[in-house]
Amino acid sequence: xxxxxxxxxxxxxxxxxxxxxxxxxxxxxxxxxxxxxxxxxxxxxxxxxxxxxxxxxxxxxxxxxxxxxxxxxxxxxxxxxxxxxxxxxxxxxxxxxxxxxxxxxxxxxxxxxxxxxxxxxxxxxxxxxxxxxxxxxxxxxxxxxxxxxxxxxxxxxxxxxxxxxxxxxxxxxxxxxxxxxxxxxxxxxxxxxxxxxxxxxxxxxxxxxxxxxxxxxxxxxxxxxxxxxxxxxxxxxxxxxxxxxxxxxxxxxxxxxxxxxxxxxxxxxxxxxxxxxxxxxxxxxxxxxxxxxxxxxxxxxxxxxxxxxxxxxxxxxxxxxxxxxxxxxxxxxxxxxxxxxxxxxxxxxxxxxxxxxxxxxxxxxxxxxxxxxxxxxxxxxxxxxxxxxxxxxxxxxxxxxxxxxxxxxxxxxxxxxxxxxxxxxxxxxxxxxxxxxxxxxxxxxxxxxxxxxxxxxxxxxxxxxxxxxxxxxxxxxxxxxxxxxxxxxxxxxxxxxxxxxxxxxxxxxxxxxxxxxxxxxxxxxxxxxxxxxxxxxxxxxxxxxxxxxxxxxxxxxxxxxxxxxxxxxxxxxxxxxxxxxxxxxxxxxxxxxxxxxxxxxxxxxxxxxxxxxxxxxxxxxxxxxxxxxxxxxxxxxxxxxxxxxxxxxxxxxxxxxxxxxxxxxxxxxxxxxx
Numbered sequence: 001x002x003x004x005x006x007x008x009x010x011x012x013x014x015x016x017x018x019x020x021x022x023x024x025x026x027x028x029x030x031x032x033x034x035x036x037x038x039x040x041x042x043x044x045x046x047x048x049x050x051x052x053x054x055x056x057x058x059x060x061x062x063x064x065x066x067x068x069x070x071x072x073x074x075x076x077x078x079x080x081x082x083x084x085x086x087x088x089x090x091x092x093x094x095x096x097x098x099x100x101x102x103x104x105x106x107x108x109x110x111x112x113x114x115x116x117x118x119x120x121x122x123x124x125x126x127x128x129x130x131x132x133x134x135x136x137x138x139x140x141x142x143x144x145x146x147x148x149x150x151x152x153x154x155x156x157x158x159x160x161x162x163x164x165x166x167x168x169x170x171x172x173x174x175x176x177x178x179x180x181x182x183x184x185x186x187x188x189x190x191x192x193x194x195x196x197x198x199x200x201x202x203x204x205x206x207x208x209x210x211x212x213x214x215x216x217x218x219x220x221x222x223x224x225x226x227x228x229x230x231x232x233x234x235x236x237x238x239x240x241x242x243x244x245x246x247x248x249x250x251x252x253x254x255x256x257x258x259x260x261x262x263x264x265x266x267x268x269x270x271x272x273x274x275x276x277x278x279x280x281x282x283x284x285x286x287x288x289x290x291x292x293x294x295x296x297x298x299x300x301x302x303x304x305x306x307x308x309x310x311x312x313x314x315x316x317x318x319x320x321x322x323x324x325x326x327x328x329x330x331x332x333x334x335x336x337x338x339x340x341x342x343x344x345x346x347x348x349x350x351x352x353x354x355x356x357x358x359x360x361x362x363x364x365x366x367x368x369x370x371x372x373x374x375x376x377x378x379x380x381x382x383x384x385x386x387x388x389x390x391x392x393x394x395x396x397x398x399x400x401x402x403x404x405x406x407x408x409x410x411x412x413x414x415x416x417x418x419x420x421x422x423x424x425x426x427x428x429x430x431x432x433x434x435x436x437x438x439x440x441x442x443x444x445x446x447x448x449x450x451x452x453x454x455x456x457x458x459x460x461x462x463x464x465x466x467x468x469x470x471x472x473x474x475x476x477x478x479x480x481x482x483x484x485x486x487x488x489x490x491x492x493x494x495x496x497x498x499x500x501x502x503x504x505x506x507x508x509x510x511x512x513x514x515x516x517x518x519x520x521x522x523x524x525x526x527x528x529x530x531x532x533x534x535x536x537x538x539x540x541x542x543x544x545x546x547x548x549x550x551x552x553x554x555x556x557x558x559x560x561x562x563x564x565x566x567x568x569x570x571x572x573x574x575x576x577x578x579x580x581x582x583x584x585x586x587x588x589x590x591x592x593x594x595x596x597x598x599x600x601x602x603x604x605x606x607x608x609x610x611x612x613x614x615x616x617x618x619x620x621x622x623x624x625x626x627x628x629x630x631x632x633x634x635x636x637x638x639x640x641x642x643x644x645x646x647x648x649x650x651x652x653x654x655x656x657x658x659x660x661x662x663x664x665x666x667x668x669x670x671x672x673x674x
Contacts, residue, residue, distance in 0.1 A: 038069075039357045041077075041266055041297070042329055042374055042385035043349045051352055052381060053078075062358060063373040069358040078352045104137040104350035105154065105263060107256060110168050111144045111249055111273035118169045121272040121303065124339030129161045131344075134351040143168055148252035228262035232397070249273075250285040254292060254399045261296030266353065268330065268346050269293075272303045272339075275320050284402040286320070287369060287388075290327040292399045294372075294386040299330040301346050303339055327387035349384065365391045367409030369402070396481045403485040407468040407523045410530050419524075420448040420465075420531030423580040426518040428539065429568035430548035430599040431510060432632040436539045437568050438509045440469045442520040443502045443580050444531065446488070449524040451498065454489065461495065463488040464525040467505040472517045479516075480509040504557065504577055508567065513541040545602030552655045552666040554579040555593035555638075568597060571636050583673030584643070591640030596655060596666065598626070598635040603659040612641060613652040620646070624655075648674040 040062065044052040057074040108125055110118065129139060133156075141152040141164040152164030253271070260267045293300060302321035325332045331349075333342030360370075367390060374385040390405040393412055400408065410417065427439040444467070454460040464487050471480035484505060490498060505520070516537045523530045542548055550568070556579030561570055569576050576595050584592055598605070605626060612620035620641060627635055641653075648671075655666045 037357055037359055038064075038372075038389075039355065040329075040372070040374070040386055041299075041353050041355045042383055043353045044376060044384075045382045047380050047382070049345075051348065053352070055354060055376065055378075057356075059377045060354075060356065061375040061377065062356065063375070064360055064362065064370050066371075066373075067361055069361055071356050071358050074354070074356045076352070076354050104134055104347065105260065105265070105267040106137065106139045106346060106350070107142060107260065107267070107269045108139060108165075109142045109144065109253070109256065109269055109271045111271065113169075113272055113274070115169065117272075117274070120337075121339055122165045122168055124343060125165050125270075126162050127340055128343040129158050129165075134347060137347065137350075141165060141168065142252075142256065144249055144252045146248055148255050232258045232262050250289060253289050254285075257289065257292045257296055257298050258399050260298050261292075265297065266350055267296075267298045268301055268350055269298060270301045270303060270333075270343065270346055271321070271324070273321060275304060286324060288390075288399060288401050289324065290387065291369070291389045291402075293328040294389045298328065299349070299384075299386075300324045300328045301330045301333060301342060303333040303342060329384050329386045331384060360391075362391075365393045365409055365412060367392050367405035367407070369405075394478070396478050398481055401483065403466045403525075404468055404481070404483050406525070406528075407466050407483070407521050407530075410521065410523055417530035417532060419527075419529035420444055420522050422520060422522050422531040422533045424518065424520045424533035424535055425578045425580055426535045426537055427551040427553055427568075427578060428537065429550040429597050430542075430634065432599075432634065433510070434542070435510055435512050438471070438511055438516075438518070438537065438539075439568050439578075440471075440482075440507045440509065440518055440520065441569075441578050441580070442467065442469070442505045442522075442533065444505075444522055446501045446503055447498045448522070448531065449486075450526040450529070451490070451495075452526055459492050461490045461492075463490075466523050466525065467503070468521045468523075469505070469507050469509075470519040470521075471509050471511065472519070474515045476517075479511070482507040482509075506567075506569065506575075506577065511539055513539045515539075543601075547601045547603065547605070547657065547659050547661070547664060548599040549655070549657050549664045549666055550597040552653060552668045553595045554584070554653060554668055554670045555595055556580060556582060558593075568636075569595070571595065571638050574638075576638065579670055581671075583648075583671045585673055586643050586646070586648070592643050592653070592670075593638065593640045594653060594668075595636070595638050597637070598657060599633060600629060600635065600659070603661055605657065605659050608637075608655065608657045610639075610641065611654045611656070612646075613654060614647075614649065619651075643672060646672060648672050 044055055046052060053076065055076070057071060060071065060074065062069045062071060110121065113121060136156075138154040138156055139161055140150070140154040141161065143149045143151055151167055152161060155161060253269070256269065260269075289300075292298075302325040304321050322332050324330075331342070331345060333339060333345075362370075369388055370391050371388045372386060374383050376383050390400055390402070392400055392405050392408045394408040396408070422442055422444045424440070424442045427441070429437045429439060431437045446463070449463045449465040451461045451463055454462045464485075466483055466485045468483040469481070470478050473479050484507075486503060516539065518535045518537060519532060520534075521530060521532045553569075553576070555576045557577040558574050559577075560573060561567075561575035562573045567575065576593075594610070598608075608624040608626055610622055610624060611618055622641060624637060624639055626637065629635055650669065650671050652667055652669050657664050
């Protein structure tokens with residue numbers, strides 16, 4: 001992702017202006033992630049499309065799941081510079097003169113449009129950026145191919161934006177950026193949270209000022225807001241690529257929303273697309289986008305390139321684009337001929353809108369989706385407002401997916417739940433960046449989650465459960481979240497397998513030195529039952545020339561994996577999983593397989609040996625042939641020991657690695673079966 005100087009103008013525009021106190025700053029128009037307050041922004045128009053500016057608080061009602069809520073604050077915000085006239089009434093703690101918007105953030109997103117529709121969209125956008133705008137407007141240009149591609153960071157420069165728009169159709173298909181994005185995440189994280197760490201990435205900017213990520217960077221810390229936005233987008237992209245393979249468009253939109261959430265105030269995404277006709281599970285992804293957009297103050301204006309004849313900007317009830325626009329407080333722009341008028345409407349909505357807040361009457365933060373409805377008690381008016389969110393108190397660094405919400409809610413409701421047995425192993429592997437990749441592996445019996453007869457088919461049994469991994473730092477803040485939902489079906493003849501088979505879950509987190517708690521949770525969607533396991537990790541700081549040794553892992557299971565993203569558990573086309581406590585077999589000819597990784601550092605390695613101990617007594621030793629370092633400077637070793645002549649029982653496997661400076665050891669325990 002590029003980092004261009006014009007993007008700084010966006011952050012400068014959103015920083016406090018001279019003469020305005022912190023209390024005067026705009027309260028972010030979003031649904032608060034802690035669940036203590038909901039802040040809604042909305043637009044009201046008459047039948048001719050004109051903005052209504054004299055609405056009174058008593059004319060507005062807000063409902064959650066049909067229950068009337070008590071409005072605590074209400075006001076109109078306008079972009080009319082210097083206008084201090086109060087439009088309408090204000091109540092509660094926010095009472096006072098109308099706030100003046102300091103900037104309008106608009107992201108133009110082009111989703112794989114054809115030549116004709118693309119030319120129409122780009123032509124409308126070029127005319128729009130050339131028009132006079134409200135004060136502080138900043139625009140960025142994005143393209144969706146295999147993922148989210150930034151063609152132009154936020155800027156107010158017309159020439160730069162027109163050049164970027166010209167490049168939308170000419171842009172080449174995106175290639176894999178996994179390694180670059182992963183390195184960029186590390187650099188941004190170091191700059192934001194560890195300003196004393198200098199970056200080795202060519203062309204990297206100076207470190208940002210430090211800030212507390214729980215509250216965000218300081219209002220005047222322009223560079224930190226820039227970095228926080230980019231970091232949030234990259235983290236979401238990586239997590240979503242692993243969690244929702246194949247949903248390129250929805251993943252790209254979630255990553256964008258996650259990044260925009262680092263900026264204050266109301267934001268708009270103008271999404272040029274042929275449509276989002278999303279069946280089945282993909283509809284869950286759409287509701288996730290809506291929830292995250294509403295939490296982070298992002299409204300979607302869906303520009304329907306297919307040219308459907310819906311009444312322009314009436315947010316029709318059609319699925320996909322219409323729902324995305326309607327439920328985030330935006331609007332549907334239907335038909336290529338209406339693109340220009342729709343873009344003007346976007347800017348009007350950003351510049352003038354109402355904001356209200358309330359504390360939800362319901363205290364059941366169970367992860368369910370709460371429907372939000374706004375009513376205006378005046379005939380003939382059209383209301384654009386946000387329509388819902390997931391009821392989750394737990395803040396997370398990446399978007400909360402629909403199947404994750406009940407699991408996160410379970411952390412509050414039953415943090416020590418043990419209905420479903422779960423086993424966790426967290427393994428450390430040195431990363432080429434100098435940080436540590438933590439492999440998080442867990443398993444559970446397939447028979448743990450509920451089996452139910454499928455609706456309409458008594459010969460089929462179904463299961464639906466989610467496994468979720470969290471990493472918390474010393475302050476108990478979540479710094480990594482990943483998950484997988486399992487929807488399984490079993491025929492009557494396969495039910496015996498359920499009793500003996502297990503589900504394997506594997507994810508990775510790239511972490512800097514520090515103390516961490518790893519949590520893996522499972523939740524049964526059919527019964528609500530949960531299980532959890534936890535582990536603690538201490539990741540020590542190292543120098544570039546230090547010898548670094550990974551965890552020593554006894555292999556429990558292996559499967560072919562000829563391609564995919566790099567993994568510390570992957571070696572020569574095979575993915576190895578750790579033994580999670582099952583007895584190791586002594587079958588003839590089947591060795592005890594183990595895996596570890598070395599980064600030799602500046603000093604040559606002298607030797608590596610393994611030793612098997614029983615009751616602190618050495619029973620077997622073997623030297624290990626070390627391969628040459630790979631292109632990243634690492635040595636990955638998969639080897640084994642023959643066990644046929646050993647007695648059953650508990651053992652310790654210990655690794656010794658020597659260089660001229662000394663040696664390091666790693667140990668792991670296992671049980672040898674009878």
